[in-house]
Amino acid sequence: MARDYLRAQLAGDRREAVRLIEEALAAGTSVRELHLSVIEPAQREVGRLWQENAISVAGEHLATSISQLVLARLYPHLPRSAGNGRRAVVACIEGEHHELGARMGADFLEMEGFDVRFLGANVPRESLVALVVETSPDVVGLSVAMTFNIPELEATVEAIRAALDPAPTILVGGHVVEESPEIADRLGLCILGSNAEHLVVRCKEKLGC
């Protein structure tokens, strides 16, 4: 299934990709499983293929946009628990374009009953801080993939902490923490793990719910 999906992604066949997902959904595969066993591995494979120089940057964009579409299709089908009364804001910081992981994390939090505001990729720091102030969430999840965005991450965390007292719990996730986990310690942040499931576990740990 994951292989078929990847093939459709690389071929740029979005209809086939959507068909595969909807078929699986109709056959009773859970949204959670589709996230964790199909889309996430496929996206990792896309990254690996680029690394192997098997696909170009354009091919990578194409494959990722198909996953965006599929996630949007799946979104209304998320099995939602009763609200747990906790609010979360999930965003990619300014300059960070890799948003798929953050999106999946946001979806998982929603399934757990969080009230989630997902802001997407490349969120200007000011907008991000303003929204955090406005919604006063229990947790803020920031996604950073590229190490060269670390200075922006530091600035964003600082801005949030300056704007809100008491500051919300800030979790950081994405490729960068897999690369340089020491960054979390340095900023006094919590690593939310390498995938959406870890994010949920961490969130619940931190919030004690």
Place this chain on the structure above:
Amino acid sequence: MLTPDRMGAVFERLSREICFVVDAEWRIRWLDERAKRVLHLDEGASLREACAPGGAEKLDRLSTTARSPEGCKDPWEVVVVIDGAPRVLALHAAMLEDGSLAVLGSTVPEAYAQALSQVSTTLSEMTSLHRESDRQQRELLRRHEELVRVHRDLDESTRGVVALHAELGDKDSSLRRANEVKTRLVANVSHELRTPINSILGLTKLLLERSDGELNSEQEKQLGFVKQSAESLNALVDDMLELSRVEAGRILLRTAKFPLPGLVASMRGMLKPLAASPNVDLIFEQAPNIELEQDEAKISQVLRNLVANALKFTERGSVRVTATAEGDHVVLSVADTGIGIPLPEQDRIFDEFYQVDSPVQKRVKGTGLGLTLSRRLADRLGGSLTVESREGIGSTFRFRIPIVHPEAREMHELERRSDEAPAGLAPILVVEDDRQTLFLYEKYLRGAGFNVVPARTVDDARAALRKINPAAIVLDVMLDGETSWQFLRDLKNNPETREIPTLVVTVTTSGEAMARALGADEFHLKPLDREWLVLKLRALARLGAVERVLVIDDDQVSRYLVRKHLEGLPYEVLEAAAGLEGVRLARERRPNVIFLDFVLPEMSAFDVLDELKKDPATRNIPVIIHTSKDLAVEERRRLEAEASAIVHKQSLSREVAIGRIREALEKAGIHGRHGGKE
């Protein structure tokens, strides 16, 4: 001229490719000018270190490939961070003799890179929007469900309230029914009790009168007890009957005008004998000189009750009856220096059969209904009955009633409206004893162009007919059947009134045959139906000539002028060319108003006036003197006393004629009504 040198310079400018040489560690050993510009790196710098995450590994793979026998065929994309921003380079590499790599790189055109990132940003934003709209949709759905739930809750509570209302309604009507049954039962039982009580009283009286032989003293004492018991039983039955009548709303008020001092004087005469104890003074204070329009008998009944009560509970001191005016009310208070009533009991003494528990109470007799009845009567009289009392000091009962009973006042209002009704409204004489029904008639007919002239008795109706000539008569036969039928009989036998359309209203169909036989023009069963009433009256009423005007004048032109002026108005004009003929017509046709020429050939205007005054049938017809003569002072003085108005022939116009007739009729109406009552 094309030279390789010059072409080379042009290509150099156009080229987007960069050239550089690196060692095995990707340290730059040499680079061309373009590479310097693009990479912002100098010789000795490490390209590996400038790479974005994953880039260094990719460069290592590229080295391996370039050193392999096949060499590098496809370009390798590597992301290099230049001035903090990622930039994609496509690299080709070949191994040089010394083991270093010659690298040819090309940058993806800036515009493409930007477009690609724009597209991906747009996509991201669109999916976010989709997500947000989905979220809002869910929120709307949730609110909708909440509203539905709230609605359902409200609906349920509304239904609950409605059910509760219905239940209360049921309870209410069943209570009312129970109360009605009770009232009827009491009335029936009381009637049934009366007969045997009367027998006991009568027989006891006979025995006490020794009509069947002598009694010994013991027997006489026993019979005295029997008589006393029967009398108190009788009083109880009387009170119960009266109370049941009040409760059934069957107490008819008979309001009349009478002076307050007269009432107090007659009370004094009636109640003095009750004040038997030498220790108690019964004092009636001088009442203000006010004329009441009330039911005198009912007021007396309440006062009697209060005074008798006060005397019962006062062992020494006084019982004082005072009458004072309070605006449009009169307060009759009965103050005693008796035992008083404890505060908690003060409200309850008006309840049926409630009696304050006291040694005095046990001694004196009473039915326990007197105050209940008094309070009900006070209500019925439009007033109230209250008490103020202090234990051991005394009680004061305040009986407050309107000087004019509201119903009487409403009747006056109705009569006033009828009197002041604008000309052109057809007068309808309504004979009906119930005031409320009269008001209903007025309400129904006023808007339809009729003026209700109320008559509450057949006598009133007869009096009204002497004054006005109604367009129709509505006769309610409920009021004392036989009298009404006789009135109808008389109405239809009299040539003067025979033509007035008469509409009979009853509550039973049985009256219809009788009504028709006596000449009723229409018949209707109660309840009243406005539509029907107005329709029938419109059809029946003689709306054409409601007022008759008699013109007595020997001059044909003058008569013609009056007729002309009144043409098209609801007046019927009768003409007489001479005094005698005029008087005859006045008697026969009963005009509503007479125009009388001052100068007549055979008979003077004064003679005509005298003739008219002699006959009660014509006495009240207003006369307008119509003259062309300049009147002498003495003549004018006399005419002003005897006639309604004096109009000069030269000043006669349509407006003057109508105005004078109306004034004369109004004056006559007021005058006539006073005459009728006297």
